[in-house]
Amino acid sequence: MATVLYITAHPHDHQTSYSMAVGKEFIEAYREANPSDEVIALDLYNSDVPQIDADVFSGWGKLRSGSSFDQLSASEQAKVQRLNDIVEQYIAADKYVYVSPMWNFSFPPVLKAYIDAICIAGKTFKYTENGPVGLLTDKKAIHIQASGGVYSEGPAAGFESGHSFLKKIMMFHGVPSFEGIFVEGMAAMPDKAPAIKEAAIAKAKEAAKRF
DSSP states (O other), rough: EEEEEEEEEEEOOOOTTTHHHHHHHHHHHHHHHHHTTTEEEEEEEGGGGOOOOOHHHHHHHHHHOOOOGGSOOOOHHHHHHHHHHHHHHHHHHHHEEEEEEEEETOOHHHHHHHHHHHHHHHHHTTTTTTEESSOOOEEEEEEEESSSSSSSSSTGGGOOSSHHHHHHHHHHHHEEEEEEEEEOOOSSGGGHOOOOOOOOHHHHHHHHHOO
C-alpha cells in the first residue's frame, strides 16, 4: 500500500478552479485504480504552514547550539514543531500530487511556504563534499497547473516559473519521476475553454492509472 499526498494550493474548489477540477478527476481516478492506497488531502489554504521567520531561525539556532526544545520560546516551539511535522509527513509519503494555478507566472505564496518547509537538510536532501544530494529517490510526483494563457510551450514558455521551479525542487530532493499536466489557454481562447478542460481531464485520468 502506498501513501499519496494530494497537495492543493488554490483558495477555490473544483467548481470554480480549472486546476482543482482536473486535480479532483485525477485523484478520483487514482483511488479507483488503487483502492488500497491511502490518499491524504492537504489543502494548503486551510493548513498551518509557518513561514521561515525570525522565530524559526532563532529556534533552529538554539537547537543547533545545544539548547533543549523546552528552552525555546512558546512561539519558537510552535513554529519549529509544526515545520518538523510537515516535513515528516512529507517524507513518509510515497507519491506527491501538486495542484496549483499559475499566478503572475508562478504559484500562490502558500505553496512556496510549503516548499520552504520541506526543504530541510537531513530530511529531503543532504550536503556532501560534492554538493547537495536528494534523499527522496524512491518517490514520484506530478503537478497539475492551470493558466489563462499557454506557457508550457510556444513564445510565452520563458515566462513560466511555477512548474519549472517545482521541477527543480523535485530534482533537488532526488525524486526520479516528475510529470506535468497543464490546463492552459482558457482566457486566451474562451470559446475553447470547455474543450481544454475536458482534454486535460482525460489526460489526468490516464496519468492517474499509471501513477
